[in-house]
Amino acid sequence: IFYVILKVPDTPVAILVDILTKAKEIAAASGNVPEELRSHLQKAMDIASGLDDYLEKMTTQESEPLAELYTKTISHDWDQVHKEGKTMFRLPKECITGHIEGQTLKMLTHMSQAKRVLEIGMFTGYGALSVAEGLPEDGCVIACELEPYLKDFAKPIFDKSPHGKKITVKIGSAMETLKELAAAGEQFDMVFIDADKKNYINYYNFILDNNLLQMRGVICVDNTLFKAKVYLEDTVDSNGLAVREFNQFVSDDPRVEQVIIPVRDGITVIRRVFVDSERFSVTILSKITDDKVFRGVKGCPILDRMRLDGRVAYVTGAGQGIGRAFAHALGEAGAKVAVVDLDQDKAEVVAKELFLKGINSIAIRADISKPEDVQMMVDKIVSKWRTIHIACNNAGINMNSASEDTSLEEWDQTFSVNLRGTFMCCQAAGRVMLNQGYGKIINTASMASLIVPHPQKQLSYNTSKAGVVKLTQTLGTEWIDRGVQVNCISPGIVDTPLIHSENLRPLVQRWLSDIPAGRLAQVTDLQAAVVFLACDASDYMTGHNLVIEGGQSLW
Numbered sequence: 001i002f003y004v005i006l007k008v009p010d011t012p013v014a015i016l017v018d019i020l021t022k023a024k025e026i027a028a029a030s031g032n033v034p035e036e037l038r039s040h041l042q043k044a045m046d047i048a049s050g051l052d053d054y055l056e057k058m059t060t061q062e063s064e065p066l067a068e069l070y071t072k073t074i075s076h077d078w079d080q081v082h083k084e085g086k087t088m089f090r091l092p093k094e095c096i097t098g099h100i101e102g103q104t105l106k107m108l109t110h111m112s113q114a115k116r117v118l119e120i121g122m123f124t125g126y127g128a129l130s131v132a133e134g135l136p137e138d139g140c141v142i143a144c145e146l147e148p149y150l151k152d153f154a155k156p157i158f159d160k161s162p163h164g165k166k167i168t169v170k171i172g173s174a175m176e177t178l179k180e181l182a183a184a185g186e187q188f189d190m191v192f193i194d195a196d197k198k199n200y201i202n203y204y205n206f207i208l209d210n211n212l213l214q215m216r217g218v219i220c221v222d223n224t225l226f227k228a229k230v231y232l233e234d235t236v237d238s239n240g241l242a243v244r245e246f247n248q249f250v251s252d253d254p255r256v257e258q259v260i261i262p263v264r265d266g267i268t269v270i271r272r273v274f275v276d277s278e279r280f281s282v283t284i285l286s287k288i289t290d291d292k293v294f295r296g297v298k299g300c301p302i303l304d305r306m307r308l309d310g311r312v313a314y315v316t317g318a319g320q321g322i323g324r325a326f327a328h329a330l331g332e333a334g335a336k337v338a339v340v341d342l343d344q345d346k347a348e349v350v351a352k353e354l355f356l357k358g359i360n361s362i363a364i365r366a367d368i369s370k371p372e373d374v375q376m377m378v379d380k381i382v383s384k385w386r387t388i389h390i391a392c393n394n395a396g397i398n399m400n401s402a403s404e405d406t407s408l409e410e411w412d413q414t415f416s417v418n419l420r421g422t423f424m425c426c427q428a429a430g431r432v433m434l435n436q437g438y439g440k441i442i443n444t445a446s447m448a449s450l451i452v453p454h455p456q457k458q459l460s461y462n463t464s465k466a467g468v469v470k471l472t473q474t475l476g477t478e479w480i481d482r483g484v485q486v487n488c489i490s491p492g493i494v495d496t497p498l499i500h501s502e503n504l505r506p507l508v509q510r511w512l513s514d515i516p517a518g519r520l521a522q523v524t525d526l527q528a529a530v531v532f533l534a535c536d537a538s539d540y541m542t543g544h545n546l547v548i549e550g551g552q553s554l555w
């Protein structure tokens with residue numbers, strides 16, 4: 001309530017409400033205003049005055065630190081602070097971005113998958129903290145601010161928030177900070193310009209001219225409606241005129257594409273459009289080699305070419321460990337994933353994990369050593385999603401015994417899953433893929449296909465995995481001219497809960513001394529490889545054994 005009383009109209013809508021309130025008062029005082037006009041005035045008032053409240057209510061509530069920052073900011077006596085000489089300028093509390101704009105910034109941060117954000121004009125840090133909340137754990141915000149007082153003002157609240165540590169405040173003229181950042185070769189995924197309006201064009205040009213914005217970054221600019229003064233003809237306010245000039249400049253700039261979102265006092269969102277812009281001058285384009293390297297294959301930059309949107313994948317042995325990590329990785333890259341495991345419950349749990357993240361998934365129980373199960377798996381996927389693009393044949397078993405004691409049962413069982421099972425999966429999925437002229441098969445082999453891991457004795461495992469590599473090479477060369485690539489991944493020793501058992505501890509010590517990386521593999525170390533082999537960027541690779549073992553096979 002305190003805030004409402006103190007609030008001055010500072011957005012187009014708030015000004016509209018203010019004017020309508022005055023018009024209503026005049027109408028009320030005048031005896032001869034037609035009822036219809038009064039009713040229109042009331043309706044216009046209801047529409048305009050209800051908007052901000054409704055936005056507040058329907059937008060995700062702000063976090064406690066943000067709420068505290070807001071209250072602390074609007075209840076602070078900024079005039080007094082200025083009189084005491086603690087700030088250079090008299091800072092109007094209304095310049096805080098606040099709940100709706102903060103949530104908008106957080107959402108934009110999230111949507112643009114930004115990791116590094118630059119804010120020009122931090123004030124008390126509401127925008128900076130909102131952005132920080134939308135960043136991943138290793139994200140960072142560099143917030144430029146002229147007034148040293150504001151850094152100390154914001155600090156206690158930044159310290160209270162788990163996201164505050166992502167924010168670095170740079171005190172001084174923002175232009176000087178920009179120059180330092182450019183000299184250090186820094187780049188940002190998102191830049192939020194919200195400082196002195198007369199410098200907007202300078203900040204904007206400096207950012208673009210010095211590549212402070214990374215290739216796919218966005219610039220957000222605050223107050224670009226500037227209380228409607230940017231389009232009202234009688235504007236004389238110098239800030240209003242400066243923002244108007246800025247908007248016109250951006251609108252005429254062929255390097256970018258932009259939109260003004262009428263949130264609060266207007267936020268312009270700007271992105272670079274280097275090659276796909278029809279507005280880009282022909283003379284500039286004639287000097288560059290305009291090919292797939294420049295534009296990207298099918299117009300996609302390399303990371304986009306690694307996406308798997310719309311693809312259908314399955315992963316066997318996906319109920320845990322490497323298979324589970326593969327299923328998550330393929331799903332995160334955009335594929336629908338069938339989670340296949342011998343254990344139905346485990347498959348269902350992983351499928352649920354994927355679903356929770358927004359990845360379409362199904363769980364399938366299958367014993368890949370049985371031909372009928374393998375065919376059932378393929379049929380189920382095809383009947384559900386019409387096809388299979390990515391077959392990740394990962395299920396395998398490992399039994400240890402000295403070679404002189406290895407039983408035929410152990411040998412047969414190992415081969416029946418690791419080699420025969422993998423072959424059956426390749427064949428069943430391969431038939432679907434050959435038929436459609438497209439497919440990616442990724443088998444899980446092992447570093448044991450290259451070296452003989454020791455001191456444990458695992459003859460049947462080692463030989464079966466060597467077989468998986470030869471299977472991969474043979475199929476990879478036989479099928480590539482029909483659009484199907486077959487590759488395999490050979491992990492080194494992977495850190496699993498099993499490995500931490502008391503009796504395996506001495507063995508782990510031994511292995512560690514054999515690994516140049518000085519650590520075991522985490523399942524997450526293998527995720528990029530499966531996405532790479534599953535995507536179009538690896539189309540020219542086939543029959544390859546991608547070894548990921550921290551250098552162990554080289555020692």
Ligand SMILES: C[S@@+](CC[C@H](N)C(=O)[O-])C[C@H]1O[C@@H](n2cnc3c(N)ncnc32)[C@H](O)[C@@H]1O
Nearest residue numbers: 095096097121122123127145146173174195196
């Ligand atoms: C509109 S407020 C920023 C609001 C803030 N982004 C938020 O989320 O609440 C503008 C801020 O820019 C700062 N500022 C103005 N001119 C500046 C300059 N040349 N360099 C750095 N900061 C400046 C002001 O001190 C003020 O704190």
